[in-house]
Amino acid sequence: MDLPAFVSLLGFSExxxxxxxxxAAGMTVLLSASGVVLGALFGGLAAFARLKGGRLARGTADAYCTLFRGVPDLLTIYLLYFxxxxxxxxxxxxxxxxxxxxLPTFATGVLALAIISxxxxxxxxxxxxxxxxxxQIEAARALAMPGPLMLRRIILPQLLRYAIPGLGNVWQLILKDSALLSVIGLVELMRQSQIGAGSTRQPFVFYIAAAVLYLVITFISGALIRRAEKRSLRGVRRA
Known part of the structure; x- marks a missing residue:
């Protein structure tokens, strides 16, 4: 395919x-972001249960983490939707x-990504x-600092600082997993590329375009994560 035909095919003409x-790329970002945000609730509850919960809570949280980190993500989507x-x-x-x-495909997709993330x-x-x-926690307790105040001033700021690199990896994982949602008919970037490839019989063009868009999303989000990590380290003395 020559360059003018390529530009025309992926352009903004009629x-x-x-x-x-x-x-579709915007849908991919929305799905991934929604899945990570909702997954933060699931992950926070599971982490709290594993750290501070009783035997039943710890066992439930361990089973949840082991199951959904061990089962293929595509199988999780199939089980949830079908x-x-x-x-x-x-x-x-x-x-x-x-x-x-x-089930509604968007809600199911977000829930599946949230459970996985x-x-x-x-x-x-x-x-x-x-x-x-x-x-630091022992010192706060020695000063009789209330639990909510200790959480807000000591635990959460440092927890987020240490968690940012790991959350960046989770974001990249969920961004790629969003492509699996095409199997339930949700039109995100991968599904739209399949539709375009089938309609025009130009699979190479559309899959290359999808790869470029995924890389652009990854580059921008990676830069934002690195900026957040750098900002969180302000005022921290390094060895």
Whole structure:
């Protein structure tokens, strides 16, 4: 394919695929960000359970982290979407509904990414908490500092500082995992590239374009993460 035809195919003209690919890239970022944010809740709860919970809470958190870090991410998506849809269909038939009842693809995709990312974020938060010098927490307790105040002034600032590099790795993982959501019909960047490749019979062009867009997203997010990490280290003495 010559350069003018290539530019026309991926351009912003009436027949160009540029707007569709950029919209799909935005969907990829939205899915990944939503999954990481919601996963922070799951991961925080699991980390707290493993650090401070009782035997049942620790066992539940350990099982959650082990299961979703050990099972292939694609299998998690399949089980959540098709298993949930089958359950919803069975419930609908019980109440007299007819036909297949599918789960919303966007909500299911975000939940799947959140469950996966939460299992990894739990380890990040747990490791970050253990990296906080124990003497600081003991000193706060000796001064009778209330728990919420100690959490806000001592634990959270340092926990986030230690967690940023690990969270950056989790973000990259979830960004790539978002491509797996194409199997449930969600039109993100990978799915849109497949549609374009099938419609124009130019798979090389569209998959290269998708690779470039993924790399751009990775480069920008990586720069933002490095800036956040550098900012978190302001005022910290280095050896």
């Amino acid at each position: 027949k160009g695929w540029g707007p569709a690919l950029l919209t 298993g949930g849809s089958s359950l919803l269909t069975a419930v609908g038939r019980f109440f007299g509904a007819q036909g297949f009842v599918g 939460g299992a990894y974020q739990a380890e990040v938060y747990r490791g970050a908490f253990l990296a906080i010098p124990a003497g």
